[in-house]
Amino acid sequence: MASLSARTRVAVPDHVITRVVGGSTVILDVQSGRSFTLDRVGSRVWALLEETGTIGDTIEALRRSSRMCLPWSSAWPRARS
Secondary structure (H helix, E strand, O other): OOOOOOOOEOOOOOOEEEEEEOOEEEEEEOOOOOEEEEOHHHHHHHHHHHHHOEHHHHHHHHHHOOOOOOHHHHHOOOOOO
16 A cells, blocks of 8 residues: 655546535546445545645645544644645
8 A cells, every 4th residue: 555645646537537416425436337425524525635636735724624623633744835
């Protein structure tokens, strides 16, 4: 398994399709046929990962959000611009 850090860049492969349906995000891997459904929190994390492109920047965005409390996030190094 690959090692992850705050600087790890993420991207959705071309063979993965995502759609928001009723507040949830449905993810379909068209190569494998597997699908996943994310709840509201998972959908927010997914959207931020797509938007920011790194794990660290996503954590920082969640940390700044007044609606989400992430006590575990202090274990990750703060992302730097």
